[in-house]
Amino acid sequence: MNRGGIRRLVSVASPVSIAAALFIVIVVASAIFAPWVAPASPLAQHIPNRLQSPGADGHLLGTDEFGRDILSRLIYGARVELVIALGATAVAFVLGSFLGLIGAYIGSWVELVSMRLVEALLAFPPILLAMLVVTIYGSGQLTLIVVLGLVFAPAFARLTFAQTLSVKSAEYVEAARAFSAKTPTILGRVILPNIAGALIAQLPITLANTILLESGLSYLGLGITPPTPSWGGMVASGQRFMAVDPTLLIVSSATIVLTVLSFGLVGDAVRDWLDPRERKALRAR
Amino acid sequence: SSGGSDGDGSAASTNQVLKFGFSAEPAKPTTNAGTASTVNYQLYGLMHRGVMMYSDTGKVVPALAEKADQVDDTTYTFTLRSGLKFSDGSALTAQNVKNSLLHYADPANSARSYPGMKYIKSIEVTDDQNFTITLSSPNSSFLEFLADPSAFIVPDSELKEGAEADIGAGPFKLTSWKDGVGLTLKKSNDYYDAKDVKLKEIDVTFYPDATARVNALQSGDVDFIDYVPWESFDQLKSAGLTVKGAVSSFQVAQFNVTKAPFNNPLVREAVAYAINRDNANKAAFFGNATSLYGIPDTGSTGEKLWSHDPDKAKELLKQAGYTNGGPTVHLLANSTYTFLQDVATSLQADLEAVGFKVELTSPDWNTFTEQALKGQYDVTVQGEIANVTDPSAWLAVMVQPPTAANKTYGYNNDALNKALGSALSSTDKTAKQKYLDEAYQIIGTDVPFASIDRRTQAYAYDSKVAGFSVMKGFTQPYSINNLTNVYMADN
Amino acid sequence: MPANESPSQSLLEISGLRISFPSAVGLTEVTHGTDVSVTVGEVVALVGESGSGKTVTAMSIPRLLPAGASMAGSIRFDGEELTTASDERIRQLRGSQISVVFQEPMTALNPVYTIGRQLTRAIRLHDDCTSAEARIRAIELLRQVDLPNPEQMLARFPHQISGGQRQRALIAMAISGRPRLLIADEPTTALDVTVQAGILALLRQLGARHGMAVLIITHDMGVVADIADRVVVMHNGSVVEHGTADEVFYRPTDDYTRSLLAAVPSITTVDIPVIEPERPRAEPVVELTDLGVQYPGGCGFGRPRFDALTEVTFDVMPGEIVGLVGESGSGKSTLGRAVLGLTRITSGSASVVGVDVTKAGRAELRQLRRHTSVVFQDPGSSLNPRATIGQSITDPLKWTGIERRRSALAARAGELLEQVRLPSSWADRYPHELSGGQRQRIGIARAIATRPRVLVADEPTSALDVSVQATVLDLLLELQSELGFSCIFISHDLAVVEKIANRVVVLQAGRVVEVDSAAQVLRAPREEYTRKLLSAVLVPDPHAQRERRLSLTNAQSRPTG
Amino acid sequence: MTPYIVRRLASGILLVWIVLTLIFLAIHAIPGDPAYQLAGGDSGVTKEGLEHIRNGLGLDKPFLVQYGDYLGGVVTGNLGTSFSTGQKVTAAIGSRLPITLELISCAAVLSIIIGLPFGAWAARRRGWRDSVLSGVTSIALAVPVYVFGAVMVLLFAVTWHVLPAGGLPPFGAGPGAHIERLIMPVVTLSLAFLAIIARMTRASVGETLRQDWVRTATSIGYRPNVVFRDHVVRNSLNPVITVIGLEIGTFLGSSVIIERVFNLPGLSSLLIDGVTSRDYPVVQGVVIVISVLFVVINLIVDIVYGLLDPRTRQR
């Protein structure tokens, strides 16, 4: 939408958000190149020296209850986690904001259908929906992406719905209609950019929620099937014996926090950059 | 952590109330559908009594009965204590005993004690105190079945469909039950041994979550908890609390013998040798278990069937025809019981170490059970507990039809069945042992299941609690019977 | 403050004011050391080219410049230096001492509160009174600014009233604190001449009674001639001339001023032979019959519905420009929107380029809109804040499928900007970086981009200084003769209408009171109402205005649409 | 207005029915036979026993008949009886709903009264405050509730003995004890929600701040705080309300875990246990109750929109 957008984005980004972006890049990269980056196999058990504290013989972040190298598991876990979290968030965002947009903009029966659909989804507590689906289809990555996507789509739908309602009557939207813009164009190019703020704010939240729900499922024993590493799963098992050895818990939680934080910061930066006035103000600094 | 009553003679406190954290909410006690959960056992032990019971040392002793004699292989005579009463004050007569036991013997009621009671052919009541039980075939452990806490005696009113069995002849009576929260037991003065029961009241709170349970004990919300999670043993001990337990249930790998590869005994044997039991022990039980290379509580002959010997395992696989790389197998675990899943995870590593390729799935307990029942696995990990001590009785249940989720799928070995059968029915000790050893031999090579380890099941309590002791082996779950000896010491 | 103060005493002294904004190329200065002074009770008109820095100059006084703007120079109010004063001090001055009427009324009101709440709150902020008293005062104020049935207006939300009505609501709010200096930025752009005259009278009156000084920004030389004691002319961010109204009008020294005065269209000076209505015998492109539009009354729930248009009947021939005049709130915008199917038509029928708008579905409407085009009344709110003006101008081309190639679009954008006298380099500025008039020109550029067959222009030149206005009007006429499109031209500036329209429709309270050839209506009006409109037209001649004042002021008491 | 509400309620009922049907299908679809465990699980299930129990539970009837019966029951306010406890489902829910409601509503209130100002504060004076917000909220968002819960218990209950580890005595039996035990669960539960509200507020206030009417309000001379409160925050609430409305679901999710960690017998744990033990009536019952709750909440939320933003009322 903006020429030289990225360059501008960087030009206005604060050091913090750049750092955040870097972190994300690192995580993603290590996820992609896990086999080369990871110091050990994430599955290789060495039970005799389980629960090593960080640094102990070559295990930078220590070992878990099966004596597996935590760092390696984090790196491979990133694969699982990012695919699930990003995938689900994407599904939720696309599906949700679509329903919300058309629901609010077209109104009438479309609103009725889309919004009832959303509410029907909402009426299922996420954890329940997840449990049911996982119990039926097992907790494969794809299953999780779809189900978590479904679980979190309503958030975007309702949000978009509310926002769209208040801008749809704006004169510039009318203008677009008056100049024979197709409804998709109006929704996508006119309304969406103007309500992006709230949606972008919702993104990292959803991202966090997906990771948490995945973790919650692991806690209830329905997460990614072991021994495959997933951050959520690691937190869950770390919590079990936190009193004995908190390393696993701390390390894995910290990873999730940092990731969410980074996505949040980058999200904020993008939002500010999407807003012309902000961008000016930023330049002024 | 070992059993045996601790004899600290500190002075008894004035308020004899024990705050007990149960590891789950028991099902409402009924005489139908005998739920097998430990917490139910604990509740039965406190509320109810049977003809026989396990003493604090784990021996089978008369309970409601004061005398029990075996006349011949299939005939037993009993004399009840005089003036027995149910906790509602009504009298307990031989007739009640007959009705209750026959009720359990009816398969339609699917009582927990059915496997034993089904041997009952008839019961004649001589008078209010005396009665005779005749068995359809000899069963050397019949008295043990009578001692099973679920074989409790109740008023006839409670033998009806859906009736709650909340009136019993036990040391305590149920006074309140808040669903999901807890229940209260008060000392029953109609209990035959009431004078020796010191606790006035037991306040039970349900703590389904292990961590919550442990925390409750540590923070002083409760005095006593059951089913201590293994990762917390040391933590609790170092916090100055008593952790007391005994090895009881044991974990086994069981197979689907109706299809390759495990229809081949050699491959099963390979597994038995591949398992690194010490690892499983560490990983799943934080070392609070003992590695098991055979059949528990069977002395040298039965307990040393296999060893950890990867090379031999590989060798066996070769013999079975897997010359380059072992077969690919589906290892079914369950996610509800973390320790079983952990055992499976460690097992997976062991199998892969000797050349198997393993796909592990781990659905929740119900799904697991269903799949296990249908034999939708190659190998799986289960926890086993016997409700009698006699191997010829409980081994039979484990290795013979009908199929159950905790039995090797489709296994049926006539030679083995015969050996166990004769052992069960033979009253002569040496003969019995001969048949048993024969059975062990068969198991050693035919491997209907591969034992892994035997977990310590522990209780933990604070310094206020005195006089508690734990039963050993398979009787460990009955240890709560011993709360009759417990008293609150004040300090 | 006492009214009998020596009028020579200076109230506001702006000197050497430089205002600059951040831009892609560092800071760009938009005013270059402007000096403006206002004395107590005096009315100073700030006139000049659109984009010359009038608004920013004015806004710098109560420290209301947009974020990022920086300023240098000195602003003395009543002897007190404002540039260095504390925020708290400025806050105290705002509303009670210095208050503002913003250029664009559309967005200036909080959409979630009723007019009533916003007004009464403002009142109670400055003089402590019960809410009941405040309400009475509010009604009084609304009446003063000529709003029809004020009680009802109090209950309306901003989006439920017309542009002119909002503007008056804002004026009411601005004067509610009895300020000593009123900064009025194009306060009458959306007002028809009669109402305008009323507002001006009001301002003058407040000046006389409470010694309120007014710094009025306007492009309407008639207004200047009518109200201003002194005039300051700005051009390209600098003051090029200042003096008393008479000096500036009769003895202008600066070339720009002269060109400005020369460009003023004046209804009296117009002289074209009355071509009698021999109209082209073609199918009418727009055909309205008994058109009626109802708005859901009040807050939607159960309130009486409001008839914005009733039984409107007239048609527009190909190549015809129909001027639509009528007082504020008479339904002009509503009519325009109805024609484009932007407002639900509740009765009657409207057929545009052969499509029956009342029956048309989404698809048909889209088809229709390929041939229609519109300039919205409010330049600000009708531009997508997240799109560069370049995109805003060329998007219609994309949407109608006329042009899709990026390069071509960029080129076209440049062209169009030039055509409306804006630097083509501004294509990737955003709307908020423009002045009111500049935005309005973007609206016009967008409207003509698609070469429509029917153009609805709602007050398209209301914010343009006369010289730019002249350019724009010429541009329209030029294109019109080139493309031969038909146009519904909504304006309250009869002079402009006379200049551009072939026929004129006069609306009053949602009804058509007169339809005829422009010449006919404007020279020999039949309707009393039309006559009044004409008589209220301001002439850019201070002397003439002073004479007409008396006769006009008493004509104001009549309640309007 | 009223017809609007009526319409909404109607569609609400429709919604509940849809949800009910979905859950009925889903719960029956998941593998695992409720009768098996009741028949005694692995230890000695007999065919007869199984048969007996299945027809006791009416599981032997054809699926549609079961559905019909259930629907009939629901209409007459009878949610059936729990398979595992034999307790009336309505009773079970009745005894647990209050706890969950109390937990959630307390948490909601807490997170709103902290989250809103927090977000607004960060949005108003950007800079380092923004970073603080991002940091704090990210932690609150990214750390699972059960970790927070566990850590809290470890500190306050186990180590320092200042608060009890869990449980919740009825309010009647001493408000003190009741509130005391509510503290940790509520705080834990509200953390994530608080973070969400704060972030939403931050985002939407940031947008509103630059609207023209804010300038108008300023020009009238309101104190900055007043301008901020009445013309910025007030206009920013819309998305915040939305998330508040819809996060309730996620709430029920996390309260499951809260209830485990703090051993509170709430609705969520009833639901989850219901699923794990295949206690169909319980699961269905709870879900119905929840969906009804939802209909109400959403109705309220939508009405609040109308009140907050008249432009959304043109429907």
Ligand SMILES: Nc1ncnc2c1ncn2[C@@H]1O[C@H](COP(=O)(O)OP(=O)(O)OP(=O)(O)O)[C@@H](O)[C@H]1O
């Ligand atoms: N959405 C609405 N709801 C209710 N009434 C409305 C709405 N929009 C406009 N009105 C009323 O309809 C009448 C006509 O409005 P319209 O905008 O057409 O007037 P106008 O002729 O354009 O006035 P102006 O010259 O001031 O723009 C006004 O009285 C206004 O109060």
Ligand SMILES: Nc1ncnc2c1ncn2[C@@H]1O[C@H](COP(=O)(O)OP(=O)(O)OP(=O)(O)O)[C@@H](O)[C@H]1O
């Ligand atoms: N926020 C902004 N960022 C950058 N440039 C701006 C901004 N606001 C105004 N300008 C520029 O400053 C100049 C003066 O603007 P101003 O609004 O004072 O013009 P004006 O005299 O009021 O014109 P008009 O009569 O059209 O309102 C214009 O060229 C405009 O492009």
Ligand SMILES: [Mg+2]
């Ligand atoms: Mg201006």
Ligand SMILES: [Mg+2]
């Ligand atoms: Mg208008």
